[in-house]
Amino acid sequence: MLELKKITKSFGKKTIINQLDLTIPEGTILAIVGPSGGGKTTLLRTLAGLEKVDSGDFLLDGKKFDPINLKEQEQVVGVVFQDFQLFPHLSVFENITLAPKMVLKETETVYTEKAQKLAKQLGLEGLLDQYPYQLSGGQKQRVAIARAMAMNPRVLAYDEPTSALDPALRQQVEHLILDLKKEGVTQIVVTHDLVFAKNIADNLLEVSPVQ
Structure with missing residues (x-):
C-alpha cells in the first residue's frame, strides 16, 4: 500500500x-x-x-x-510520461532492456526473457526489432509502459x-x-x-x- x-x-x-x-x-x-x-x-x-x-x-x-x-x-513508482520519452536510436527491445541491464545489472538471459514476456503481455510481439519512428502512437505508449514495468516498480x-x-x-x-x-x-x-x-x-x- x-x-x-x-x-x-x-x-x-x-x-x-x-x-x-x-x-x-x-x-x-x-x-x-x-x-x-x-x-x-x-x-x-x-x-x-x-x-x-x-x-x-x-x-x-x-x-x-x-x-x-x-x-x-x-x-x-514507474512513470509513463505523456510524450513517452523513448530513445529514438534504440530498438523497442533495447528501449525496454536498457535500464534492467544497466541499473538492475540483470543478465542477458533475464532481461531478454523479461522483454519477451512484457511484449506478449502488452501486444508488442513482432515489434521488438522496430524503432520508435516505425511505431504508431498507441504502440509507442505500450513500449513506454513495458519500459517502466521492466524496472519492477511497485x-x-x-x-x-x-x-x-x-x-x-x-x-x-x-x-x-x-x-x-x-x-x-x-x-x-x-x-x-x-x-x-x-x-x-x-x-x-x-x-x-x-x-
Whole structure:
C-alpha cells in the first residue's frame, strides 16, 4: 500500500500541492482528474523522485521512503510520461532492456526473457526489432509502459495516457490498464478526461487549478 501524508509542494510563492493525504491500496487504480494547473503532473514527478516535496511523508507498506534518495535498484513508482520519452536510436527491445541491464545489472538471459514476456503481455510481439519512428502512437505508449514495468516498480503511473488519442485508441488504453489491474498492478492515472477516469478507477481524486 502506498500512502502520502501531508504532502506539500510549492514553486516560489505558489503552493501547488497543499497538505495532501492519499492512500492507494495494493492492486487498485487511482485516477487524479482535473484541468491543467492543478498539480497532477507535479504530484507524479514527486512520486518518481524528479521533484522534491517541501514537507510530508511517503510510506510504502507502512515504512517511510524518500523518492529522491532511493537506491537505483529500488523503484517504487514507474512513470509513463505523456510524450513517452523513448530513445529514438534504440530498438523497442533495447528501449525496454536498457535500464534492467544497466541499473538492475540483470543478465542477458533475464532481461531478454523479461522483454519477451512484457511484449506478449502488452501486444508488442513482432515489434521488438522496430524503432520508435516505425511505431504508431498507441504502440509507442505500450513500449513506454513495458519500459517502466521492466524496472519492477511497485506502482505504475501514467501522465495523461489518452491525450491526443482517438476514441478507439482510448478504449484500448482502458482495456490495457484494466488488464494490468487483473494481474495485481497498482496504478495511478493522471488525466483531464473524467469519463475515462470513471471507466477505470477504483478511486477518484479531483483537483482544481491553483489560484
